Amino acid sequence: MTMKKYARVVNGKVDNIFETVNPITEEFAPQQVWVDITGRDIYQVDYDYIATNYNGVWTFNSEFPWSLSELGKKLREEKAKRFDSVVANLAASDLQAKVDLGIATAAETAYLTALNEYFVAFMQVNKQPGYPQTITWPQLP
Structure with a gap:
């Protein structure tokens, strides 16, 4: 699967940019206007x-040069x-390695799960x- 990038257009302007491997209609309501902008910077x-x-x-x-x-x-x-x-913070700790090796405490495993949930929400x-x-x-967390 390939990550695709989309721009949502509302009232003639881009109001959201979203990347996903799923069809965009699985992520958002299908009546919204999403334009595939994969490959554009x-x-x-x-x-x-x-x-x-x-x-x-x-x-x-359409102005050139484009500005952010x-x-x-x-x-x-x-x-x-x-x-x-x-x-x-995560890179400085050995939390992921401990969990991968099966030597993490229950609290460390729970904290890594909470961090992963944070990343998804983020x-x-x-x-x-x-x-x-x-x-x-x-x-x-």
Whole structure:
């Protein structure tokens, strides 16, 4: 399976960007407008970009050179800050190795499970109603 990247278009603008291996209609309601943007980078498609469909071909923010939207920058910075903090803590510990080797305590195993649940919730914040204007970040265990 290959990871695909999609942009949701609402009122002529990109309001969400989502990556998945599943069909996008399994992740979100099928009546939403999602455009496959796999292979395009953030300078070509970003939050708040104007999206236009000309005879079945989608264009995004036709100005050149493309610039990142302020909303996109803020979202990426906040997500990176939160993600990097957790990854650094996890990498510094031997928790995963202990669980893999079967020598972790019950508390360590439960904590790793909680961290994995956090990562899933963290990576799916853009499925929340009101995203990206309203985000409820998951709490670190």
